[in-house]
Amino acid sequence: MQNLKTLTAAIVCASLLPLSAAFAQTMNKADHKASKTRISADYKTDKAACKVQKGNAKDICQEEAKAAETKALADAKMGQEIGDAKKDAASEKTEADYKVAHEKCDALAGDAKASCVTAAKGKFGKH
Structure with missing residues (x-):
């Protein structure tokens, strides 16, 4: 029984290790969708590992699996x-810089x- 608990804990921990590195960086929509699919698969695997347990140990195992999925x-x-906030911020900064450059042309x-306006448009992608 103790070996089963250790195995379950190891499975849960192993399934979460890639997540910490993966989320250190931002994700695009495709990465996000793939991540959700992987998380769902990990949850199903973790929950299936709980089936061999009985009573409260099984309940705890299932709650741990659900908590890992939720996190x-x-x-x-x-x-x-x-990722979305970074894209929005970058876009707003570029727009602000363009407005300053355009104003200098005045x-x-x-x-x-x-020539100045053309250069500003070219630099900031405003063709």
Whole structure:
């Protein structure tokens, strides 16, 4: 029985190890979906490992499996939201820099101004 608990704990821990490294970086939508699929598969495996146990030990095992799934899904959601926030922030910063560059062009006239505006649009992808 003790060996089974140790095995179950090892399975749960092993399934969570890749998550900590994976969520240190942000995820795109495809990574997020793949992560959720992997988390679901890990949960099913962990829960199946609980079937051999009896009584309260089985209940504890199932709760631990569910808790591991819940935590992993929360980390996946956080990784996705951080990625989205970083994209939004980068876009807003670029737009702010473009507005400053465009405003600097207003101090110029004629061909110099047109050239300046064209250069600013090119630099910030505003074609």
